[in-house]
Amino acid sequence: MDPLVIAGKAYSSRLLVGTGKYQDFNQTRLAIEASGAEIVTVAIRRTNIGQNPNEPSLLEAVPPSKYTLLPNTAGCYSAEDAVRTLRLARELLDGPKLVKLEVLGDPKTLYPNVVETLKAAETLVKEGFDVMVYTSDDPIMAKQLEEAGCCAVMPLASLIGSGMGILNPWNLMIIIDNARVPVLVDAGVGTASDAAIAMELGCHGVLMNTAIAGARDPVLMASAMKKAVEAGREAFLAGRMAKKPYTASPSSPTTGLIASARDKAA
Amino acid sequence: MITVTINGEARRFETALKVSRLLEQMALADKRIALERNGEIVPRSRFDQESVADGDRLEIVVAVGGG
Numbered sequence: 001m002d003p004l005v006i007a008g009k010a011y012s013s014r015l016l017v018g019t020g021k022y023q024d025f026n027q028t029r030l031a032i033e034a035s036g037a038e039i040v041t042v043a044i045r046r047t048n049i050g051q052n053p054n055e056p057s058l059l060e061a062v063p064p065s066k067y068t069l070l071p072n073t074a075g076c077y078s079a080e081d082a083v084r085t086l087r088l089a090r091e092l093l094d095g096p097k098l099v100k101l102e103v104l105g106d107p108k109t110l111y112p113n114v115v116e117t118l119k120a121a122e123t124l125v126k127e128g129f130d131v132m133v134y135t136s137d138d139p140i141m142a143k144q145l146e147e148a149g150c151c152a153v154m155p156l157a158s159l160i161g162s163g164m165g166i167l168n169p170w171n172l173m174i175i176i177d178n179a180r181v182p183v184l185v186d187a188g189v190g191t192a193s194d195a196a197i198a199m200e201l202g203c204h205g206v207l208m209n210t211a212i213a214g215a216r217d218p219v220l221m222a223s224a225m226k227k228a229v230e231a232g233r234e235a236f237l238a239g240r241m242a243k244k245p246y247t248a249s250p251s252s253p254t255t256g257l258i259a260s261a262r263d264k265a266a
Numbered sequence: 267m268i269t270v271t272i273n274g275e276a277r278r279f280e281t282a283l284k285v286s287r288l289l290e291q292m293a294l295a296d297k298r299i300a301l302e303r304n305g306e307i308v309p310r311s312r313f314d315q316e317s318v319a320d321g322d323r324l325e326i327v328v329a330v331g332g333g
Contacts, residue, residue, distance in 0.1 A: 018333025043332025046273040209333030266283035
């Protein structure tokens with residue numbers, strides 16, 4: 001087998017999925033089942049006070065007994081808020097150590113604030129969290145986050161929720177080459193081929209939400225993503241053929257062809 | 267009467283009370299939540315012992331869908 005090992009724990013799926021933007025919890029549940037994901041992100045938010053006490057809980061759709069829930073810090077714009085959010089998450093989910101850190105810098109682009117991200121990462125690592133960190137595709141930043149003790153580095157492929165795919169494969173390759181922890185593309189994947197390309201580049205996994213939840217048929221797209229990540233991983237392990245620009249090479253034998261009518265005439 | 271700020275909203279209660287009692291009054295007793303009082307986590311195991319006093323600021327959170 002070819003497990004994805006994060007913070008010492010082995011996972012058989014290299015696809016990590018979010019739980020946001022689905023129509024309802026039933027669709028969330030079906031899509032996540034179809035994706036085959038074992039690690040599932042959740043957000044932490046203030047509870048609605050005084051509203052519908054019988055409101056269903058997300059945790060019924062994605063039970064912690066079945067999935068590794070990965071609490072995130074989406075929406076946090078400072079290291080302090082991110083750290084507080086994950087302390088609450090640890091209490092809420094009964095002490096998971098594995099968390100997804102993201103500290104945003106700008107509500108328009110949702111681009112990460114890497115200075116605050118690094119600050120938060122240092123605090124969280126000190127407090128015993130296993131930090132999977134969302135970051136830009138800057139190879140130096142990725143390395144610094146790894147050196148700060150993060151257990152996985154997760155550069156963006158393009159902006160969160162944009163579905164624009166992998167805009168800078170070269171930076172991702174530098175990050176992968178330099179890293180001694182798993183590198184996962186987090187954000188920007190739009191369709192199955194994007195996920196396959198990320199894996200073919202050598203990413204250890206892919207984390208996505210909108211590409212599945214925003215598809216016309218999210219459950220079918222979840223299944224497509226599962227296959228794309230598996231196919232991309234196998235292609236990476238298999239080692240692709242060398243590209244031979246402008247040089248054709250026939251796949252069939254060049255000898256033993258039947259005589260052509262024109263040859264006979266001559 | 268005491269005033270407690272819960273998730274940014276001012277709420278009035280008859281007297282100072284235990285966290286568990288406050289959660290009952292807010293119909294949150296059976297919910298999976300985490301609670302922060304004045305910036306510090308109150309563990310669920312301490313809800314029966316810890317009190318809420320006038321001027322306290324609480325944050326009560328749940329898990330929701332997100333990426």
